Amino acid sequence: MKVAVIKYNAGNIRSVAFALERLTIDFSITDNPEEIRSADKVIFPGVGEASSTMKYLKDIQLDRVIRSLTQPVLGICLGMQLMCKHSDENNTPCLGIFDETVTLFQPAHNEKVPHMGWNSLALTKGWLPADVDDQFVYFVHSYYVPVNQHTSAITNYVQPFSSAMRKNNFFAVQFHPEKSAKVGEKILTSFLSLE
């Protein structure tokens, strides 16, 4: 199996790479469209700011490449947000794979922003392994995707939001499976073993 981790100006690419190494998965970190298109699985990581990362992806035309992929693609954190239609973070048009708008947490009861730390998953439908239901994963984010028809897991912070989604071959998680101990490893393994 060939796994491509998309290389762009986002943080946490090294963390994803280390997690794959711990799982003894062969992978390449690449921005080469051919290499990405021919991979069996693609991971689209991300920590950072929406407008500058979208601009970078557009400049090297990876936006079109990502949209046109047909194999399983996993967006992580900012990767998931960039897969949406629009982000309120610096009013940024994104990839539009999910027809959603990414919005800033508006604390109702003095909740801290960013939402940082371990929070639990409530699975709704779809692709996450059943035994991660009600388990904890690690989040760091200030913007969130509302619950929608493609939501696969819901997490509560300020209000319920999408902690995982799926649409066709596009999978996405708001949390960091690469930093979520054994639960995260289980989720990565589950994505990587999709047919």
Next chain:
Amino acid sequence: MLTKRIIPCLDIKDGRTVKGINFINIRDAGDPVELGAAYAEQGADELVFLDISATNEKRKTLAHLVKEIAAHVNIPFTVGGGISSIADVEPLLEAGADKVSINSAAVKNPILIDQLAKAFGSQFVVLAIDARKMGNQWTVHTHGGSQPTEKKLFSWSREGQDRGAGEILFTSMDHDGTKSGFAIDPLTKLNELLKIPVIASGGAGRKEDFLEAFVVGKADAALAATLFHFGEIKIPDLKNYLKNNGVPSRI
């Protein structure tokens, strides 16, 4: 529900773990990579590695160590100690650090916080503040707590937040190493003042101290070192205790 985080801190000198008692005595407590992985296995929510060595080779040694930690530890970790520029941070980020903590350098050059937040994102920047009560004021100290400054805890933490820090790590030097409990009053005030998470540090001696830091002090996370290193409190026991007392905990 978002859980409260328990964070073991590992002081590193020349690649080995040490812990100063009141910032003075040093004892050797093992290999940082092995210890970090063991803590992750036990249920620690995050780790902090603080490099207290002062050699010229430090930068290279630290980046190498961070890479080893990142390869073996599956939870988030912060690296700190002597970081004073973007150039110091880049190799750590490249080596796999999730966050860096800055302390003395930020006091001396506050714009460093803005620069790091802009370059790497706020989530990457932990502002560590060592403070001691002098008269009625919590006075910020630098250089491992040895030098008092003009800065005060509350205004400085607020400034740090406004400049883009993603978290505040507050150590009460009056409490550090005493095992008499965290500095609850300033902690409560900080948590009411700030919009970003606060990590309580200094003074943990009993499980009850953590409960107080979370319930009364409203801390988002609590950090300790010696207690954990010498097994005086075991992380699974602590987390069970907290959960049984109504504190959201990851078990």
